[in-house]
Amino acid sequence: MLRLRCKAKNGTHVMQGLTSLSCVQELKDKVAELTGIPCEVQKIMAGYPPSSLDLSNGDVHLQDFPIKSGDTLIVEEEKNKPKPQPPLGVSKSNASPSLPKDSSPVLARRVVPADNSCLFTSVFFVVEGGVYDPSCAPEMRGLIAQIVASDPSSYSEAVLGKSNQEYCDWIRRDDTWGGAIEVSILSKFYQCEICVVDTQTVRVDRFGEDAGFSKRVLLIYNGIHYDPLQRAVPGSDAPAQTIFSTSDDIILAQALELADEARRKRQFTDVNRFSLHCMVCQKGLVGQAEARDHAKETGHTNFGEV
Known part of the structure; x- marks a missing residue:
């Protein structure tokens, strides 16, 4: 028997009734029951740092995934997937009102x-x-x-x-x-x-x-x-x-x-290779190591990125 915890925006839930031989679809159904997130838009993550599990094949057994008893699964709703439509015959007036696309924090x-x-x-x-x-x-x-x-x-x-x-x-x-x-x-x-x-x-x-x-x-x-x-x-x-x-x-x-x-998107600075100049004497430097050495030699500690 697998004892798992499921963390979602509506809180933490204990998942029971699953075993290593349970299939992916059983897991997704249980998650939907506990969190209210439809199976089609579930994003389930495990491990640390959390990484997404590929649960596209609903017939695969849970023993084929890196999930063990005592683990915590993190569940989110994927915004880029269309939500399931209400079944035919359900009038718009009876269906739950859809939230604006930007309603989620x-x-x-x-x-x-x-x-x-x-x-x-x-x-x-x-x-x-x-x-x-x-x-x-x-x-x-x-x-x-x-x-x-x-x-x-x-x-x-x-x-x-x-x-x-x-x-x-x-x-x-x-x-x-x-x-x-x-x-x-x-x-x-x-x-x-x-x-x-x-x-x-x-x-x-x-x-x-x-x-x-x-x-x-x-x-x-x-x-x-x-x-x-x-x-x-x-x-x-x-x-x-x-x-x-x-x-x-x-x-x-x-x-x-x-x-x-x-x-x-490469929105980071490699501190070992980024270009600097000393704001005091205007000397060009490369990386934090050169900046540190320059500061020790001159006492200058005001640097700007080029």
């Missing part, structure tokens, strides 16, 4: 300026529920410096790559970029899991994953720039959603799909 990026403070603007946007305030950066930089200075044993030179005091002076400057250290600190401060989805590797890095936080926010990262992710109904005046439950694996799957789409 969509996860998308909210673009913020590339002003060296995109990480701080993006984190503030998601943790504050969609508040865009680019002037928040100095305060957030100061907050991080204060936290680091208060705990020199945890934030030592081995962790920071520079002395505690040097780091605090460095992060307060408006021409320095934030990264993993800053995301980790902000995750602890805001008591929420911060998920950073990388468009080059189509990977999600979850900061605060093991801390037991109940809230989750998401950023998308292209190698040098962060943007916040929000879920909203297209064309609606309703406020967008930026804070999600850490039990919501569907939102992670959607974020990975968004990153994969960006990767296919």
Whole structure:
């Protein structure tokens, strides 16, 4: 007997009555019964990161798929497939009214300026529920410096790559970029899991994953720039959603799909090969390694992408 969980927008359901010898159609019928999503438009994903299962042949047994007892299946409705029509003889007046095509919420990026403070603007946007305030950066930089200075044993030179005091002076400057250290600190401060989805590797890095936080926010990262992710109904005046439950694996799957789409469109920057120039002396550089070496030699840390 297979004991599976089915996660969909209407919640998590326990699926019973299926075995490894059950056929695909039985699975799809059970999913439709629990979620209300018709078989014809179901998209069923398994594993982590979640990947779609090819369930086009309804007679194939479940034992032929990478599904085992205890797994969680993530179910979405495919928007690009036509919904089944009501059977003949059902009048339009008796059929359920169709929803507008844009009635379903969509996860998308909210673009913020590339002003060296995109990480701080993006984190503030998601943790504050969609508040865009680019002037928040100095305060957030100061907050991080204060936290680091208060705990020199945890934030030592081995962790920071520079002395505690040097780091605090460095992060307060408006021409320095934030990264993993800053995301980790902000995750602890805001008591929420911060998920950073990388468009080059189509990977999600979850900061605060093991801390037991109940809230989750998401950023998308292209190698040098962060943007916040929000879920909203297209064309609606309703406020967008930026804070999600850490039990919501569907939102992670959607974020990975968004990153994969960006990767296919090459919407990422290869940090080992992208072209930069020093904004101080105008020297041309290639990749973050040259930029780091130049900064050590000259003290110049303000770079722009060519």
